[in-house]
Amino acid sequence: MMKESNSQVENVSSLGDNGSSYHVPVLFSEVIEGLDIKSNGIYVDCTFGGGGHSRGILEKLGKEGKLIAFDQDADAANNLPKDDRIKFIPQNFRYLQRFLKLYKIGKVDGLLADLGVSSHQFDEGERGFSIRFDGPLDMRMDQREGLIASDVINTYSESKLHLLFEQFGEVSNSKTLAKHIVEARKHSQVQTILQFKAMISPVVKGNPNKYLAQVFQALRIEVNGEMEVLKEMLLQLNDVIKEGGRVAIITFHSLEDRLAKQFFKNGGFEEEENDNPFVQNVKEQKWRLINKKPITATDAELKINKRSRSAKLRVVERT
Numbered sequence: 001m002m003k004e005s006n007s008q009v010e011n012v013s014s015l016g017d018n019g020s021s022y023h024v025p026v027l028f029s030e031v032i033e034g035l036d037i038k039s040n041g042i043y044v045d046c047t048f049g050g051g052g053h054s055r056g057i058l059e060k061l062g063k064e065g066k067l068i069a070f071d072q073d074a075d076a077a078n079n080l081p082k083d084d085r086i087k088f089i090p091q092n093f094r095y096l097q098r099f100l101k102l103y104k105i106g107k108v109d110g111l112l113a114d115l116g117v118s119s120h121q122f123d124e125g126e127r128g129f130s131i132r133f134d135g136p137l138d139m140r141m142d143q144r145e146g147l148i149a150s151d152v153i154n155t156y157s158e159s160k161l162h163l164l165f166e167q168f169g170e171v172s173n174s175k176t177l178a179k180h181i182v183e184a185r186k187h188s189q190v191q192t193i194l195q196f197k198a199m200i201s202p203v204v205k206g207n208p209n210k211y212l213a214q215v216f217q218a219l220r221i222e223v224n225g226e227m228e229v230l231k232e233m234l235l236q237l238n239d240v241i242k243e244g245g246r247v248a249i250i251t252f253h254s255l256e257d258r259l260a261k262q263f264f265k266n267g268g269f270e271e272e273e274n275d276n277p278f279v280q281n282v283k284e285q286k287w288r289l290i291n292k293k294p295i296t297a298t299d300a301e302l303k304i305n306k307r308s309r310s311a312k313l314r315v316v317e318r319t
């Protein structure tokens with residue numbers, strides 16, 4: 001269960017804040033400073049998006065430096081700068097090591113992952129991420145993938161729906177919602193955002209925009225397997241990052257943040273085992289925390305970019 005109210009639910013109160021821009025990077029200077037970029041180093045941006053952070057990295061890199069940028073959304077490629085030092089990989093970052101090997105890159109000096117979705121993805125009604133528009137209930141970041149959000153609604157079991165609304169959306173009446181969906185879909189299945197909103201309207205609780213945004217977030221995390229791919233990527237870092245290399249991870253909800261925190265602390269995703277004196281549990285520490293507590297947005301950033309509200313940045317160094 002997510003405890004804190006800390007999530008990348010759609011920020012309905014700030015519609016239009018960023019106008020037509022693709023995405024305004026969050027915690028920009030904190031990321032660039034945290035990565036401590038070496039002029040001739042090789043860096044990875046796992047989540048290129050609008051390319052804001054990537055541009056910051058390129059500015060710090062010298063002529064010999066390299067940036068490998070992943071994004072699984074084909075739209076992101078439109079934001080690529082004309083720069084020979086960048087190599088764009090239109091794939092999921094879960095294949096990090098595979099592509100580094102393919103391009104004959106051994107280890108790298110640093111890596112950034114700014115997780116979740118971009119403003120652009122929210123702003124395109126056709127993509128199905130936003131509660132503000134009508135369109136197919138889709139929510140795939142990678143449109144080559146098969147599962148879309150309406151499949152989740154139309155086919156998942158009641159218990160699976162309950163769990164995902166509870167875990168990924170902190171939806172207060174997730175059990176009631178799951179039961180309602182399973183009942184309602186016997187009469188008609190949903191294909192579009194408006195149909196889905198109409199279907200669940202009888203069980204919406206509290207502020208409708210907030211409620212729907214939480215439900216949509218849960219579906220998005222499920223459709224894109226966000227927890228699984230994050231785990232897969234983190235597990236590759238031990239082998240991919242050079243000694244002294246830095247990793248910066250920006251998370252937008254507490255489940256993601258907990259995965260990153262646990263991984264850098266104990267190399268896995270379990271809470272630390274209890275202090276049983278008979279169990280010897282000496283683990284090799286592979287990561288040094290650069291910031292003990294996650295870095296959050298300053299008041300100045302919060303004022304100009306509401307999306308930064310739930311961002312948490314963790315920076316670590318490979319020992």
Ligand SMILES: C[S@@+](CC[C@H](N)C(=O)[O-])C[C@H]1O[C@@H](n2cnc3c(N)ncnc32)[C@H](O)[C@@H]1O
Nearest residue numbers: 025047049050051052053071072073092093114
């Ligand atoms: C929050 S935005 C990143 C914004 C970027 N840092 C910038 O400055 O514009 C997240 C981006 O990462 C992409 N993304 C999310 N998960 C991904 C994954 N598992 N593999 C590849 N790309 C992913 C999304 O498609 C989206 O474009």
